[in-house]
Amino acid sequence: MDIIKVFANNVKKYRTEIGLSQEAFAEKAGLHRTYISAIEREKRSIALDNVQKIADALEIETYLLFVEVK
Amino acid sequence: MDIIKVFANNVKKYRTEIGLSQEAFAEKAGLHRTYISAIEREKRSIALDNVQKIADALEIETYLLFVEVK
DNA sequence: GTGTGACTATAAGTCCGTG
DNA sequence: GCACGGACTTATAGTCACA
Numbered sequence: 737m738d739i740i741k742v743f744a745n746n747v748k749k750y751r752t753e754i755g756l757s758q759e760a761f762a763e764k765a766g767l768h769r770t771y772i773s774a775i776e777r778e779k780r781s782i783a784l785d786n787v788q789k790i791a792d793a794l795e796i797e798t799y800l801l802f803v804e805v806k
Numbered sequence: 807m808d809i810i811k812v813f814a815n816n817v818k819k820y821r822t823e824i825g826l827s828q829e830a831f832a833e834k835a836g837l838h839r840t841y842i843s844a845i846e847r848e849k850r851s852i853a854l855d856n857v858q859k860i861a862d863a864l865e866i867e868t869y870l871l872f873v874e875v876k
Numbered sequence: 877g878t879g880t881g882a883c884t885a886t887a888a889g890t891c892c893g894t895g
Numbered sequence: 896g897c898a899c900g901g902a903c904t905t906a907t908a909g910t911c912a913c914a
Contacts, residue, residue: 739858739868757896768890781855790811798809802869840908
């Protein structure tokens with residue numbers, strides 16, 4: 737399983753769980769709305785610092801983003 | 807706690823546990839010796855594709871690299 | 877066996893927009 | 896509210912010679 741795929745799925749999962757749109761979430765994470773979009777579509781391989789920003793914005797532990805949910 | 811720090815510590819930890827030098831590990835991961843060095847010294851915020859390469863070379867689950875070991 | 881500065885190429889990441 | 900594109904800036908990828 738590809739880590740980028742797992743990450744993308746988890747971002748989408750946790751983001752919708754807390755009821756945020758891509759735009760609202762991007763703002764909360766201090767990132768760009770088109771960037772979040774690209775991530776969820778697996779168009780980009782993101783760097784660790786932004787992984788942490790995203791985890792913070794989702795209010796979850798960072799490693800949870802890499803645990804495959806089946 | 808910074809994720810890059812956790813990641814760096816874990817790479818070093820797991821790498822030494824399987825008894826590989828930076829050089830041997832770099833070759834196994836398909837990366838450059840100095841690149842591994844830079845990662846372990848937290849000089850780079852690496853992207854997800856290389857995170858996976860490293861996890862594969864360490865023969866561990868990817869998420870373990872982000873679990874802080876105290 | 878590892879740390880480091882310097883370097884070029886490529887990808888990450890921002891920002892404008894449209895359907 | 897999201898997918899997608901184009902153009903742009905900055906950081907990472909990847910390598911080297913040398914300490």
